[in-house]
Amino acid sequence: MTPRDDSEPSHSRWSDLDRPPLNATALRRALVREGGLWRQVEVVQSTGSTNTDLAARAARGEAGEGSVLVAEEQTAARGRLDRRWSAPPRSGLFFSVVLWPAEVPVARWGWLPLLTGVAVATGLSRAGGVDTALKWPNDLLVTVGGEERKAGGILAERAGDGGVVIGVGINVSLRADELPVPGAGSLALAGAEGTDRDPLLRAVLRSLEDWYVRWRSAGGDPAASGLQETYAAGCATLGRTVRAELPGDRSLVGEAVAVDGDGRLVLATEAGVQEPVGAGDIVHLRPV
Structure with a gap:
């Protein structure tokens, strides 16, 4: 028998008991339903970037609207302005989705990252009991020790012949000594009532579906769908x-x-x- 190497616990998906793996089967059962937006939900242990992977699949015709790719770890994650960032495995929610709003004028697609910000903030508030705010255009802010910190971000990219891939990264259980930069934060450091990633992800994706369907049904009109008013109400940038x-x-x-x-x-x-x-x-x- 080959002995187990205890010197490399990072290779075990159960090595950090405070950060259990996502339950892919339960997520699919909760989110994929007839007539719903989400068609497939895949969880991978590690990848460079879920946005890069999903955009490539969409370009090949292998990922249509409603595809969701979640990674327990990203090794080459990208943010806005091509910024790079990383986080310990299973310390956050790192996922991308494909949306294909064919019935919405392309001129209104710029609202998609803002819509995603509203959906993420709403879902986290419901499932995590944490107050969040939005920094224009699509950063998620929390308060840690009386200071405003960035706990998440959103990146939207065109893919295929008309699809949009939207990536979301949220720091969930990151500890103070794990923060990549001084201005970063996490839901745990902000005093979230719950940091179980399964219900958090379900809540965020359900909220995203609700807002997307509402916006799409209004032809992408941000006023008629209530998106413009809701975004402004939760935007920490306004008034500053x-x-x-x-x-x-x-x-x-x-x-x-x-x-x-x-x-x-x-x-x-x-x-x-x-x-x-x-x-x-x-x-x-x-x-x-």
């Missing part, structure tokens, strides 16, 4: 003085006063002009 780091090494400082019908952040500058920002990095300069 912010600096927008724009493409081309430009920056713009102003008060964030609204999110317009195209999902852009509207800044009121000192020059008395309201300027919409559709892309860029936002830095909060002043608390509400």
Whole structure:
């Protein structure tokens, strides 16, 4: 008999008893149903990036709308502006979904990452009992020790001939000594009532289905679907003085006063002009 090597516990999916593996069978049973959005739910132990994998499948015609890919660990995860990040195995929720809103004008697809942010915040509040806020356009914020911290992010990418792959990464059980950067946080550090990833993932995906169906049924109209109002209500960026780091090494400082019908952040500058920002990095300069 070959002895078990206790010096490499990371190879065992049960090595960290505080972080049990997701139950793929139970997730499929809870989420995949006739007439529902989610068609298939797959859980893999490790991959570079669920977004990269699912986008490649969609491009090959192997992943249609409602496909969900979840990873217990990502080794080459990507965020907005091609930022890289990593987290210990099973310490968070790392997943991507394929959406294919053919009946919605492409001009309104920019609302998809904002919609996902609303859905994630709603699902985590229901299942985890944790207060969250959204930083425009799609960062999830929690409060740790009285400070605002980023606990999650969203990345939307086009795939195939009309699909969109949306990736979500949420720090769930990350401890203080595991935080990748000082401004990071986790649901556990924010005092979440529950950090069991199975019910959290179910709640987030059900919330995403609800919001997506509502938005799609309204032809992508953010006002008619209630998305624009709900996003604004949960957006921590509004009412603050912010600096927008724009493409081309430009920056713009102003008060964030609204999110317009195209999902852009509207800044009121000192020059008395309201300027919409559709892309860029936002830095909060002043608390509400």
